[in-house]
Amino acid sequence: MTYRILCVDPDEGDRTEAVERLREELADLDPVFQTADDLASATEALTQHTAVVVTEYDLPDGNGFQVIEQANERCPDAGVILYTDTDPDLIDTAELRGAVTEYVGKDSVFGTERLAELVRTTVEERTQSSYPLPQTEDERLAALHSYDLDEPALLDSLDRITDLAAEHFDVEQASINIISEHSQDFLACYGRAEQWESMDREDSICTFTILEEDNVMTVPDVTEDPRFESRSETLIEMGIRSYMGANLVAPSGLVIGPLCVYDTEPRSFSAADEAYLQKLAATAMDLIDLHGRLDATTEGKG
Template identity: 40%
Template structure:
């Protein structure tokens, strides 16, 4: 009797609805007590049968809270659409040896009404038990069935309270995942497409909420939900899975059909909506993912849709289909973020140094400290990949402290053999979130007995400086102590000389994107020459990054650039190689022979 075709669906629904929640059982206790009183029985139970056991989620008159499913009388009752009665359990060969019949309870009578969902699946029973034989009258049988329907309605109401978004009334993300899981249990092997929509920019919604209050924003969301439902009609059920996000699942539609539906959705949703008296234009970004009804696929659908939808938002595309390659890159970034702390503790990080040369005499005058990571399984990971990842984590301050400590220790060692040789350190916008950054840096300088004048701090240009109120005071404190402040990657984006006057800048590093290949690009040559001349007139020294050949070096000398850095001059190298290179150059040997 355990091989019923719908049993896997029933067990899945029990898990999805979370009917074993103790809070649900407490809400059903009054009905159980009413059943015991109405029928004059000592025992009344609401039982749920899962894969292995029978659980009594509400009970009167019985100490047990569960039994083995295979020894359950209710397991027989759920196979019937009617009330199952056993006038005398001792006389029924199915139950004569049941522990509740032969044991201390000495039960004789049983009547159970199945608890059936709207989809026709029986989850358990509302059952009555007595220690004397008896038979329910037709009226009593009808009353028991009515109470069972009341139990089922209460269960569905209780569950739905946590599965609906109050603003739109649509099923929420939890219900979306539960319904995805049901597809797996049915095992029809069908092909499905999940879609997740973002219909409002969160910042715009927040601004509207602050200006107008939340009611107009909620009205916008309700209007958007109605538009989604209108376009979908009978094709799919809509879910409200985030503040401004909706989702749905399509069955057996090819990409052309899905794209056509999304075009209709976009056209409808992009029409202006009124927030108060202000017309607002909803946005439309969709993430789309094909999947099959398997546990592996359905359990990952929401995440994959998010990957695709966020790419659509980042690229301002109307829709993006899920890309495994993009997902792999995203997961790799997450792995780097999660492995970085362990990597720092296990000495997987190290520093290399790229020398910088004065163009007036060709001598190396400084070196830039560059962080490297050799991951135990991924191998060497470039800083261009892992630094942006670390900047989004709480590990970045600890990583910066590690870099400062090790780099200054190396600078102190260089001073014994290479007096006057300088060191350049990169600090990120994330580092300036720490109001104690300058205190840490100054204490490290003192600990390593390194003069501040031998240290240079590089910061990237950009608007981030305006968003860090503690950045400017700390930069001024560094400059006052003798540290040189350099703007890194100048010319790559923001590039505004006007804000430099507010900063204690002494050096501008021209971005490699302008320098590399400039011998073949008239536009790049004009830009680099203009930056160098204007910087000199404003009193800033200039360093050109990314010098790849002699032609570029000759142009930089011609324009009066102060220093240069790049593979044509020296690649990043270990500290010992830097010492050998600098010593050889100071002794008069050619740089390439010294390296």
């Protein structure tokens, strides 16, 4: 995974010194650094892939807390560290509005050392979230966002895929899901799944499916799988006692989400079952990719 660190400071010398020290101390993480000298350029640089923001408090067009507010909107998992000359007694911490940050004084004896420690801790905690992340998470998300998944014609085609899956496996619910940075969203659904709304990624079974090297995952009984024991009651209320998901693998080899079938009773799935669902998932991915290439061709002609 690529760790992106944004350093915001109007003083070019301080900014350069901080980046050089962090690059040296975090060499084993091979981070990517971005820099900004004011609130406007910091806001522009922030993306969902930003892991840590190191910011001065006093900025030409605002302050560090405004950077924090922008980070909370654009990259809520990112850690934000105030690395500043400003006396902490002069900072109105009420402006934080509950945001969590760290303070490091530039003039403290161990300022840069402490800064490096905090950045490392923030990065490591980010990778130890309540759900596992693929090693290619940044690239996977970029692949996902490269597709226009709101096109009605595409969604109608994907609905037919979930219809076929539900009919073949004789289940009352099936869906095609995409796994974004913080949530699982439903592109196409069959049966009661049509009533489902976007859910937090940490509550999703599918966030584990996208990790499978064989691109298919089965759960014969959610109550007996330690990954889902804590949420098994909710899953059963949704009509999910057993599960099978096959990944939608883009031409790049990156997974954007799975095609899933759900049963209300414990159930084993055979190798033939897995192979059939994988064929349907590949067909769904072909449709998504085809629509993407057609859209690109149309835009090119325009």
